Amino acid sequence: MTTQLPPxxxxxxxxxxxxxxNVGPQHPGSGHMRLIVQVDGDYIVACDPDPGYVHRxxxxxxxxxxxxxxxxHLERPVIHDSCNILYPYCLAVEEILGLEVPERAxxxxxxxSELNRCVYTMYWLAIYGxxxxxxxxxxxxxxxxxxxIDLLEKITGARVTHAYFVPGGVRNDLPANFxxxxxxxxxxxxxxxxxxxxxxxDNPILISRTENTGILSRQDAIRLGTTGSVLRAxxxxxxxxxKEPYDVYENLDFQTNVLQSGDSYARSKIPWLDMxxxxxxIRDALRKMPKSGSVRVKLKPNPKGGDVExxxxxxxxxxxxxxxxxxKSKPEPYRVKISVGSFRNLICIPYLLRGEKLGNMPAVYWxxxxxxxxxxx
Amino acid sequence: xxxxxGIIKALNSGIKHLAVKRFTLRYPEQKLKFVxxxxxxxxxTGVGIAGYKGRHILFHDKCxxxxxxxxxxxxxxxxxxxxxxxxxxxxxKKAIMPQIDYGKCVFCGLCVDACPFYALYMTxxxxxxxxxxxxxxYTPSQLQVKPHVxxxxxxxxxxxxxxxx
Numbered sequence: 001m002t003t004q005l006p007p008x009x010x011x012x013x014x015x016x017x018x019x020x021x022n023v024g025p026q027h028p029g030s031g032h033m034r035l036i037v038q039v040d041g042d043y044i045v046a047c048d049p050d051p052g053y054v055h056r057x058x059x060x061x062x063x064x065x066x067x068x069x070x071x072x073h074l075e076r077p078v079i080h081d082s083c084n085i086l087y088p089y090c091l092a093v094e095e096i097l098g099l100e101v102p103e104r105a106x107x108x109x110x111x112x113s114e115l116n117r118c119v120y121t122m123y124w125l126a127i128y129g130x131x132x133x134x135x136x137x138x139x140x141x142x143x144x145x146x147x148x149i150d151l152l153e154k155i156t157g158a159r160v161t162h163a164y165f166v167p168g169g170v171r172n173d174l175p176a177n178f179x180x181x182x183x184x185x186x187x188x189x190x191x192x193x194x195x196x197x198x199x200x201x202d203n204p205i206l207i208s209r210t211e212n213t214g215i216l217s218r219q220d221a222i223r224l225g226t227t228g229s230v231l232r233a234x235x236x237x238x239x240x241x242x243k244e245p246y247d248v249y250e251n252l253d254f255q256t257n258v259l260q261s262g263d264s265y266a267r268s269k270i271p272w273l274d275m276x277x278x279x280x281x282i283r284d285a286l287r288k289m290p291k292s293g294s295v296r297v298k299l300k301p302n303p304k305g306g307d308v309e310x311x312x313x314x315x316x317x318x319x320x321x322x323x324x325x326x327x328k329s330k331p332e333p334y335r336v337k338i339s340v341g342s343f344r345n346l347i348c349i350p351y352l353l354r355g356e357k358l359g360n361m362p363a364v365y366w367x368x369x370x371x372x373x374x375x376x377x
Numbered sequence: 378x379x380x381x382x383g384i385i386k387a388l389n390s391g392i393k394h395l396a397v398k399r400f401t402l403r404y405p406e407q408k409l410k411f412v413x414x415x416x417x418x419x420x421x422t423g424v425g426i427a428g429y430k431g432r433h434i435l436f437h438d439k440c441x442x443x444x445x446x447x448x449x450x451x452x453x454x455x456x457x458x459x460x461x462x463x464x465x466x467x468x469x470k471k472a473i474m475p476q477i478d479y480g481k482c483v484f485c486g487l488c489v490d491a492c493p494f495y496a497l498y499m500t501x502x503x504x505x506x507x508x509x510x511x512x513x514x515y516t517p518s519q520l521q522v523k524p525h526v527x528x529x530x531x532x533x534x535x536x537x538x539x540x541x542x
Contacts, residue, residue, distance in 0.1 A: 069452030072485040136391055143400045147539065150409070150532055157416045157430040157499070163485040171490070172425030175412040188534045198390035204383040298423030 018045060023361070025053045031372035035349070035365065039358055047353040049346050055376040062336035066302050067093050070333070072163050077340070078374040079160045081120040083113045084316040085374075086165040088323040089336070091246060091312035093167035096305035096327045099297050105169035106247040107289035111182075112155055112164055113314075114278040114285075118189070119148050120317035121271045124369055128268055129200065131362040132209060137200050144192045147185045154178060168297035179286050190279045193272065201269060210264040214352035214364035217262060224348050228319020228341045229270040229369050234262035240315040252284045264360075267367040271317070302331040318342050318369050342375040398540040407541055408528040415500040416486050420493045430484045432502040433477055435520040437464065439496035442473040449491035456481035457488060462517050474517035479505050500524050 021037045024030035034050040058077060062070050074089055075082035087109070094101060122145035129137025149159050154175055156162035164171050200206055216226070221234035231238055239256040241249045257273040259266035305327035313322035319341025328334040345368045352364050402409065411429035418425045447457040459473040466472070475488075475497065489497055502524035507513050530541045 065452040068487065069449070072453050072483055072487070146400065146402075147532065153409075153429070154412050155427060157411075157428055157486065158484060161483070161485075163487070171486070172416070172418075172427045175427040184534055185532065188539055195390060199387045202383060203387040204380040205387075294422070294424065296424045 017041075021358075025050075030365065031370070033372040033375070035361070037353070037358070037361065042357050042359070044353045044356050044358060044361065047350050049349045051343070051346060051372060051375050053376065054373050058377045059336055059338060062333055064332060066331040067097070067167055067305075067333065068299070068303075070336075071166060072161070075161055075163065076373075077338075077377055078120070078316075078318075078371050080123050081116055081317045081371075082160065082162050083109075083116040083165060084120075084314060085321060086163075087113055087246075087314045087316075088312045088321055089325070090165045090167050091314070092310040092323050092325040093305075093333075095310040095312065096308055096325060097167060097299075097303050098305075099168045099299075101169050101247075101297065102294045103248075104173075104290045104293040105295040107285050108155075108170050108174060108295055109165060110248055110252070110285050111174075111282055111289075112152065112162075112170070114281050115148050115152050115155075116162075117317045118275050118278050119145055119152065121275055122148070124271065124317070124366075124371075125196075128366045131366050132206065134200065134203075134206065137196070140192075140196070140199075144189060147189045147192075151182055151185055154181065166296065166299075167303075168299055169295050171296070173295045182286060183283065186279050186282050190276065193275055196272065201272065207265060209360070210268060210363050210367065211261075212263050213356060213360045214264045214267075214367065215262050216267075216348055216352060220348070220351060221262065224351070225344055226319075226348055227344050228315070228317075229274070230267055230319070230345045230348065232257060233259050233266035233270045235260040240313055240320055244313070246312070246314055248285070248288075249281075251288060252281050254281050254284070264363050264367040267369070271369060304329055304331050313339070316341060318371060318374065319345065338377050340374045340377065342369075342371045343377075345370060346375055397538040400539055400541070402530060402541045407530040408526070409541075410528045410531050411501050415498055416489060417498045418486075418489045418492065420495070425486070425490065428499065429501045429503070430486045430499045432479070432500050432505055432515070432524060433488070433520055434498050434500050434523065435474065435517055436496045436498075437462075437466070437474065437517065437521055439494050440469060440474050440517075441494055441496070442469045442471045443494070444473075445491045445493065446475050446488035446497055449487045453485060453487055454481045454483050456483075460517065475520070476517060477515050477520060479513040479515060480510055501526050501528060 017040050018038050021039055023037055024034040032054040036048040036050055037044055038046040061073055075085055078085050122141040126138045126141040153159050156164040216234050218235045221231050237256055237258045242256055254277045257270055307329055309326040311324045313320050322339040324337040325333050326335040413428040416428040416430045444459050447459050450457040456478045457475045460476045462472050462474050486499055532539055533542050
């Protein structure tokens with residue numbers, strides 16, 4: 001007699017050639033997510049990403065808190081890039097509440113968000129280095145990241161989870177003599193990341209491991225809806241800071257980096273090139289910033305908006321980051337939908353890994369600039 | 378560029394760093410210097426004053442027991458509870474003041490933004506570890522104490538690289 005097993009527990013048909021391999025969800029291999037990889041010998045025949053292990057219900061939590069108390073928990077999905085994840089929320093809520101942000105606050109926001117983008121990229125670069133077995137590339141970015149964390153700590157008062165952006169500006173003004181310290185440390189930081197070329201990006205060992213692996217064509221990148229560094233590495237010139245400039249990005253002097261090859265090497269190089277542009281933006285913003293003035297609009301307690309919905313998006317360290325906020329004349333938002341770059345880039349993993357060697361999996365997977373916690377929200 | 382010369386270049390880049398200063402902060406001996414005396418907030422202008430967001434400091438002569446800090450914390454961490462104090466103040470008839478549970482606090486500083494009487498600020502003190510959960514709950518009298526911190530390490534940059542002094 002055969003017993004009927006409940007769905008999900010039924011025995012899988014075992015093919016003798018194909019083996020299923022779970023990578024993750026333990027943290028060291030893949031971040032907080034699982035890649036279900038099917039291998040034929042050393043070659044990957046199929047890969048199914050399985051996110052959702054760190055779902056925190058951020059969107060639902062937003063519905064029970066007012067516009068200000070939403071700030072500390074909204075930055076939790078990606079604590080290393082917390083200014084950029086709060087940016088679209090603040091832009092959307094300002095539109096709902098009808099706030100006019102002071103000019104100086106816009107520049108301060110740009111500086112903080114660019115510093116934060118570099119902090120995130122350095123963290124990602126360190127992880128990418130160690131997963132390719134390059135432990136020097138783990139130590140250097142982690143050390144040099146300290147220069148920028150120190151600057152952010154001076155501005156916001158916290159090393160990570162700054163809770164710095166609020167609807168209507170920023171929490172506090174820059175400290176005294178900040179410009180000199182910032183210029184000195186950013187210039188030194190730029191000099192340091194230039195040195196990464198010799199040891200990492202021009203290193204023949206890295207190039208042989210990442211070049212021509214996980215190629216995403218220009219058509220596929222557009223069709224799959226990828227964003228950020230993945231899209232720009234496949235030859236599409238799309239950066240929201242340029243295409244839909246928010247705050248003062250249209251006044252600032254920078255360019256977008258585009259590479260054509262679409263392989264892991266190009267995907268890993270784009271964020272590094274973007275850091276040079278971030279340094280340029282910071283220097284330019286410090287020069288053009290109004291020297292004095294208010295940085296925050298004074299808000300009533302529990303501000304209410306009208307019956308409106310607003311969608312705003314910004315360019316984060318991982319691509320487009322959008323927030324759709326619906327207000328129904330209450331102090332709490334009716335609905336907040338968060339659209340993150342990590343989740344949108346996840347969809348191309350099955351396409352990139354098919355036919356690759358298993359040993360190339362970390363090189364391809366980590367090149368996507370993927371942050372599992374953000375993808376799960 | 379040939380493979381051999383590329384590898385030599387990469388090795389050379391690493392070897393050069395033998396002469397570069399160590400960037401590590403030697404923590405218990407050295408402590409980072411922060412801006413000012415901690416995060417503060419000016420309710421008249423509605424703008425904060427830059428500083429580190431560490432343990433709070435409560436000024437008993439200014440606190441009116443209005444509970445606005447506890448209300449601000451409700452949606453964030455629920456770390457603040459209003460407790461009775463054995464003190465007689467003309468401006469605090471109910472004699473209640475905030476008590477902060479640092480097991481819950483996320484150091485966002487929204488309670489400081491909520492205080493309209495300049496009574497609650499944050500300080501540079503971040504060494505709050507305790508062997509018990511109860512030890513993390515700071516009563517109003519503990520919050521009154523000004524922290525004794527010695528933080529003087531700063532990032533210094535010269536020709537031989539950056540270091541913490």
